[in-house]
Amino acid sequence: MRRQQVAAAAGAARWRGDGGGGAATAWWWVAAVVLGHLVSSARAGLLESNPGLAYNFYQKSCPKVDSIVRSVTWAQVAANPALPARLLRLHFHDCFVKGCDASILLDNAQSEKKAGPNLSVGGYEVIDAIKTQLEQACPGVVSCADIVALAARDAVSYQFQSSLWQVETGRRDGNVSLASNTGALPSPFAGFNGLLQSFAARGLNLTDLIALSGAHTIGVASCSSVTPRLYNGNATNVDPLLDSAYAKTLMNSCPSSSASGTVNLDGRTAVKFDSSYYTNVLNKQGTLASDAALTQNAAAAQMVQDLTNPFKFYAAFSMSMKKMGRVEVLTGTNGQIRKQCNQVNSS
Numbered sequence: 001m002r003r004q005q006v007a008a009a010a011g012a013a014r015w016r017g018d019g020g021g022g023a024a025t026a027w028w029w030v031a032a033v034v035l036g037h038l039v040s041s042a043r044a045g046l047l048e049s050n051p052g053l054a055y056n057f058y059q060k061s062c063p064k065v066d067s068i069v070r071s072v073t074w075a076q077v078a079a080n081p082a083l084p085a086r087l088l089r090l091h092f093h094d095c096f097v098k099g100c101d102a103s104i105l106l107d108n109a110q111s112e113k114k115a116g117p118n119l120s121v122g123g124y125e126v127i128d129a130i131k132t133q134l135e136q137a138c139p140g141v142v143s144c145a146d147i148v149a150l151a152a153r154d155a156v157s158y159q160f161q162s163s164l165w166q167v168e169t170g171r172r173d174g175n176v177s178l179a180s181n182t183g184a185l186p187s188p189f190a191g192f193n194g195l196l197q198s199f200a201a202r203g204l205n206l207t208d209l210i211a212l213s214g215a216h217t218i219g220v221a222s223c224s225s226v227t228p229r230l231y232n233g234n235a236t237n238v239d240p241l242l243d244s245a246y247a248k249t250l251m252n253s254c255p256s257s258s259a260s261g262t263v264n265l266d267g268r269t270a271v272k273f274d275s276s277y278y279t280n281v282l283n284k285q286g287t288l289a290s291d292a293a294l295t296q297n298a299a300a301a302q303m304v305q306d307l308t309n310p311f312k313f314y315a316a317f318s319m320s321m322k323k324m325g326r327v328e329v330l331t332g333t334n335g336q337i338r339k340q341c342n343q344v345n346s347s
């Protein structure tokens with residue numbers, strides 16, 4: 001068996017909870033995660049210059065930051081398997097709008113939270129619970145923007161019981177949050193070029209687009225994000241980029257153009273952070289039109305094929321998450337360290 005097949009089979013067995021060979025299975029899975037770390041660390045030199053972030057930024061000022069974020073996040077994820085997807089998307093939507101500055105967390109009449117694409121974003125309560133504990137341990141030290149980045153990593157990593165990627169810290173929190181800025185978020189109905197442009201505007205390239213889209217291996221989409229692919233007025237008019245059997249599955253969950261439910265983004269392994277997203281996309285079983293769009297360019301389609309290999313996916317995802325985590329960050333004396341994540345400091 002080729003290495004890729006071994007890893008995939010090992011992963012599948014782990015999630016099925018197979019008894020026999022469990023130790024070997026766990027070994028392979030840990031190996032995949034460790035290899036991802038090594039490859040992404042080795043390639044880290046390819047990233048653009050560091051904008052002022054550091055690993056262990058809080059080593060002296062708040063040495064317990066990693067353990068506090070992880071313990072709160074893991075406890076909440078253990079009780080709610082929907083949280084990894086929510087927290088990962090929260091980080092993405094934060095970074096794409098005015099950079100990774102926790103602007104998405106602010107509450108005001110016209111804040112980012114109020115914008116259409118953010119109405120289905122969640123996980124805020126986890127960030128608040130972490131912030132409460134951090135303010136007790138080291139008041140006024142750890143930014144909400146860093147908490148968002150760390151919580152996303154830890155939530156996704158829970159199923160591996162080991163960090164899937166490394167997070168640089170040292171971000172500071174922004175003061176501005178406007179729904180009108182959320183046009184920077186890519187549309188699920190965007191074509192390939194539109195997606196590429198949206199990422200390029202944040203300094204992210206084709207590799208990042210393909211790797212980060214793999215986030216859709218977990219989580220759900222509202223029917224309204226999918227039904228335009230399934231229905232056209234009263235007539236059934238299925239998107240030609242959608243497999244007909246999978247379209248029927250989606251129609252069962254979203255029985256009309258105005259249906260209000262949700263569908264899994266990964267129809268195979270909905271809550272497992274694995275590389276099956278890419279197999280789905282190749283089989284015309286990507287849930288969003290933007291997932292299917294990744295097959296509409298030869299170079300992109302080749303990358304999608306490559307990332308069906310879980311080793312390559314974890315390595316590529318790790319590297320691109322680091323890049324996304326650097327988008328337009330506030331560091332040094334810019335911005336502030338909020339006392340409460342949903343409001344700017346009063347003085």
Ligand code: HEM
Pocket residue numbers: 084085086088089092120122186187188189190195209212213215216218219220221222223224225265288290
């Ligand atoms: C490539 C462009 C992208 C588009 C057009 C897009 C669009 C969407 C849409 C429409 C949804 C469903 C929202 C709903 O209907 O309620 C969704 C869900 C999600 N997205 Fe993306 N997304 C993109 C990239 C990303 C990236 C880069 C990440 C993270 C690194 C990400 C993480 C997620 C996750 C985890 C969910 C599930 C959320 C949940 O279950 O609560 N997406 N995305």
